[in-house]
Amino acid sequence: MSSYEPKLVCFSCKFGWGYLNNEETLAKQIKNWVPIICSGKVDSSHILTAFRQGADGVLILGCRGGDCHYQDGNYEARKRVYLLHRILESYGIEKERLKIELSIDPEGSKIPQLVKEMSDRIAKLGPVKKIGEHVKTAAVA
Amino acid sequence: MADKPKVAICWLGGCGGCDEAVVDINEVLLRVANATDLVLWPVALDFKYDHIEAMRDGEIALSIINGNVRNSDQEEVAKLLRKKSQLVLAFGACACFGGTPGLANFTTKEDIFNWVYRDAPTVVNPNGNYPQLKSQVDGKELTLPKFYEQVFALNQVINVDYYLPGCPPPPYLVMNAVSAVLEGKLPPKGSTLSPHRALCDTCPRNKTKPSRIALKDIKRIHEVEADPDSCFLTQGIICLGPATRSGCGESCISINIPCRGCFGPVEGVVDSGAKFLSALASIIDAEDDEEMKKVINKIDDPAGYFYRFSLPVSLLKKKRF
Amino acid sequence: MAKKITINPITRLEGHGKIEVFLDDKGNVEDAYFQVVELRGFERFCIGRPAEEMPRIVPNICGVCPTPHNMASTKALDDLYSVEPTPTAKLIRQLHLNAFYLEDHYIHFFFLAAPDFVLGPDSDPALRNIVGLVNKVGIDIGGKVIDVRKKCREIIKLIASKPCHPEGGLPGGVPRGITEEERKWIKETADFSVEFARFALEIFKQVVLDNKEYLKLVLSDAYKLNTYYMGMVDESKRVNFYEGKLRVVDPSGAEYALFDYRDYISHIGEWVEPWTYVRLTHLKKIGWNGLRDGEGTSLYRVGPLARLNVAEGMLTPLAQKEYESMFDTLGGRPSHHTLAYHWARLIEALQAAEHMQRIANDPLLTSKDIRNMDLKLKRRGIGCLEAARGTLIHHYETDDRGIITKVNLIVATQHNAAPISLSVKKAAQAFVKGPEVKEGLLNMVEMAFRPYDPCLACATHALPGEMPLIVNIRDKHGNLIRSVQRH
Numbered sequence: 001m002s003s004y005e006p007k008l009v010c011f012s013c014k015f016g017w018g019y020l021n022n023e024e025t026l027a028k029q030i031k032n033w034v035p036i037i038c039s040g041k042v043d044s045s046h047i048l049t050a051f052r053q054g055a056d057g058v059l060i061l062g063c064r065g066g067d068c069h070y071q072d073g074n075y076e077a078r079k080r081v082y083l084l085h086r087i088l089e090s091y092g093i094e095k096e097r098l099k100i101e102l103s104i105d106p107e108g109s110k111i112p113q114l115v116k117e118m119s120d121r122i123a124k125l126g127p128v129k130k131i132g133e134h135v136k137t138a139a140v141a
Numbered sequence: 142m143a144d145k146p147k148v149a150i151c152w153l154g155g156c157g158g159c160d161e162a163v164v165d166i167n168e169v170l171l172r173v174a175n176a177t178d179l180v181l182w183p184v185a186l187d188f189k190y191d192h193i194e195a196m197r198d199g200e201i202a203l204s205i206i207n208g209n210v211r212n213s214d215q216e217e218v219a220k221l222l223r224k225k226s227q228l229v230l231a232f233g234a235c236a237c238f239g240g241t242p243g244l245a246n247f248t249t250k251e252d253i254f255n256w257v258y259r260d261a262p263t264v265v266n267p268n269g270n271y272p273q274l275k276s277q278v279d280g281k282e283l284t285l286p287k288f289y290e291q292v293f294a295l296n297q298v299i300n301v302d303y304y305l306p307g308c309p310p311p312p313y314l315v316m317n318a319v320s321a322v323l324e325g326k327l328p329p330k331g332s333t334l335s336p337h338r339a340l341c342d343t344c345p346r347n348k349t350k351p352s353r354i355a356l357k358d359i360k361r362i363h364e365v366e367a368d369p370d371s372c373f374l375t376q377g378i379i380c381l382g383p384a385t386r387s388g389c390g391e392s393c394i395s396i397n398i399p400c401r402g403c404f405g406p407v408e409g410v411v412d413s414g415a416k417f418l419s420a421l422a423s424i425i426d427a428e429d430d431e432e433m434k435k436v437i438n439k440i441d442d443p444a445g446y447f448y449r450f451s452l453p454v455s456l457l458k459k460k461r462f
Numbered sequence: 463m464a465k466k467i468t469i470n471p472i473t474r475l476e477g478h479g480k481i482e483v484f485l486d487d488k489g490n491v492e493d494a495y496f497q498v499v500e501l502r503g504f505e506r507f508c509i510g511r512p513a514e515e516m517p518r519i520v521p522n523i524c525g526v527c528p529t530p531h532n533m534a535s536t537k538a539l540d541d542l543y544s545v546e547p548t549p550t551a552k553l554i555r556q557l558h559l560n561a562f563y564l565e566d567h568y569i570h571f572f573f574l575a576a577p578d579f580v581l582g583p584d585s586d587p588a589l590r591n592i593v594g595l596v597n598k599v600g601i602d603i604g605g606k607v608i609d610v611r612k613k614c615r616e617i618i619k620l621i622a623s624k625p626c627h628p629e630g631g632l633p634g635g636v637p638r639g640i641t642e643e644e645r646k647w648i649k650e651t652a653d654f655s656v657e658f659a660r661f662a663l664e665i666f667k668q669v670v671l672d673n674k675e676y677l678k679l680v681l682s683d684a685y686k687l688n689t690y691y692m693g694m695v696d697e698s699k700r701v702n703f704y705e706g707k708l709r710v711v712d713p714s715g716a717e718y719a720l721f722d723y724r725d726y727i728s729h730i731g732e733w734v735e736p737w738t739y740v741r742l743t744h745l746k747k748i749g750w751n752g753l754r755d756g757e758g759t760s761l762y763r764v765g766p767l768a769r770l771n772v773a774e775g776m777l778t779p780l781a782q783k784e785y786e787s788m789f790d791t792l793g794g795r796p797s798h799h800t801l802a803y804h805w806a807r808l809i810e811a812l813q814a815a816e817h818m819q820r821i822a823n824d825p826l827l828t829s830k831d832i833r834n835m836d837l838k839l840k841r842r843g844i845g846c847l848e849a850a851r852g853t854l855i856h857h858y859e860t861d862d863r864g865i866i867t868k869v870n871l872i873v874a875t876q877h878n879a880a881p882i883s884l885s886v887k888k889a890a891q892a893f894v895k896g897p898e899v900k901e902g903l904l905n906m907v908e909m910a911f912r913p914y915d916p917c918l919a920c921a922t923h924a925l926p927g928e929m930p931l932i933v934n935i936r937d938k939h940g941n942l943i944r945s946v947q948r949h
Contacts (some may be wrong), residue, residue: 084418129462158522257506258734263727264732396621401515
């Protein structure tokens, strides 16, 4: 039985998720956790970099509707994610691997569960395929 | 009297447009030819690679290389010139970012070969021939270079000292670059020899841009008669100006056609497509999920727009198969 | 001892390739191959792109002849959307195409081809270029050619933004019109171009035709190939670069086919060989019969000489006179003398200049009616025109959003790839005899491909760019006996 465990990166907004809890405690429960001040702060290049560095999935946890501390950060984040789904498709990366969830969870107790659920879903897809390099070169980049 | 600096101009996987761009500096070319010792320029001069191989390392002051790397011969030539040159300038979008042929990174070598040599409607190939690295014809051996699995920008194969983007770089930037080299007034290594800011900053249509753009619909250029004075984005037409480096003189904008990003990312940015994605997302005016998805899913070929010239140097580089 | 001569790279052409010449034991040429060494895959990576973006992508097939690609692509869009461009749009497009023909034909003739004739094919290679030509002829031809090129490219810049990479080109029209102010200097350029075109033909007459040795070379068997010919003609069977039907004549000059280019698939086949990346076109109905001319051939040529061979006249009066004079000298139509390509090229440049004059004086040129917006997507569009180097076909298929699903491109130099190989072989057989291979003889072999003005970037929708020119003579074990280098 394969024991493949997808590498998931989780960005979560500090204003809506886990703010009543201790960051250190949560960090022990969630691998590759990046707490940030607003889901709108997650740029496309952050998400693409995560995949480039070997992530099999990216989960973004932001605030609901009108709850965003910065008014429309969550709204921008969603639009970016939906556009990114199209781009990731062109790169052969299934859109199920990038998800945004908007809710509120002051204790942050749901985060590990959400991460696990997503992890299970994308485990079925397997790891993101690697690209082969065909130039043996001692050069940069 | 000091020897004239040796300069090499060479094309790898380019289309020849960048070489034409050098000729487009017209009379200035004669000044350059007088001030330098041109040791290689395959399109115009008869020098061979032996001539270069025989030089000492670093004997060439400057190699101007255009084109991307797609096969083994191109890789060899790039490395040869790097070895013999003090400075290497990546000239044009293909050398800087991979260029339009970089879009082939969304497909595979197998796919290309199967269509070109088997499935295209005019192909007549009963023997199932495909180009071979080595083939025997009536007892004679013929060779071809190896076609790689992906397209590489020049700096993914050798160290590059300077970049001059554009498809092709416009004459005034070429002349500025040439003068900078001849006068020894080059910026720090790694620099791009073009302004640092985005095209929007220099675009004449910027003056009429509203403070906020809110699009409910994306239009394609042939569907409308674009207004020649207002910003394309306000008309719902995708224009890569916000994420593209300035320097071209708005050549496409001036014939009422939107920018497609041939100058690559602005200073400090690696992936121009990702930046443009964020910019485009921010001007889409949609309230709920459903509306957002509707507008976004109606955009045809976003990846082709965002990465027209820069796929090989994008963060993800190539499609995973 | 059997030997192989490798000419790599070949120079004074656009693109990269190499020539392999095989000698038999007596040192005579047994065979020769013209190999194209690159490929990029435009036909595949354009899939998924919106069709209206194609005129902006395909100029990257070739930066030396980007205009024909941009324009054939635009015509394919016209077909795809079943839309007729407005009369003004047509004038602007033809102005663009003619301006391109002029600067492209002249760069080829003066910079690439003429040095062979003005200085002599086996003259010192260091002088066998535009500088040597200028010194020999005594006038600043180089400067004049640069000037014509510059002025014509200003027109292209006005219409299409960048001469090396024209943008613009929409189904049913053009994105930008022309003003009365602009018409003034376009007229000046057109007038200047006609003058220069006549001057260029004069030069050719003085330097080549009046020289008995060269005329002999032009009419020699070493540079003769009996093939079919293909080119575009209008309803009166005159040479037309922009629109018309495709006509094919057999080696005796009789019409073999006259067809709507949308039917190209039934007429043109592409053969694949393992030793070259380019696909070798031939007449499909005859079938591939190998690299041969004359009896049984299925090969046809395109480009200036071919166009003049298939047509019954030129579009414009001065060019028509030259056309008649050329065939008089060559002994009738069709002419199989490959070196006559250079002459035909100059006659075409004259037609382009005269046509430009006509357009520059047309009142409709500055009308604001530049777009026909009545677009009806058909899902298949085929555009065809005569690029400077020969017939060019862009064939697109799309889904019902007008997104590309299939692309097939047939480009000028492809049609000529097999004939070039044959021409090279014939010249090699005529000039390379015995173990002594002088550099000048190699140049005479290269003179066999230069008339075609080949564009190898186009030929494989690939990228050019390769090695400089070395000729290595090896024995049959591959040991290097001698290395002959030009320069």
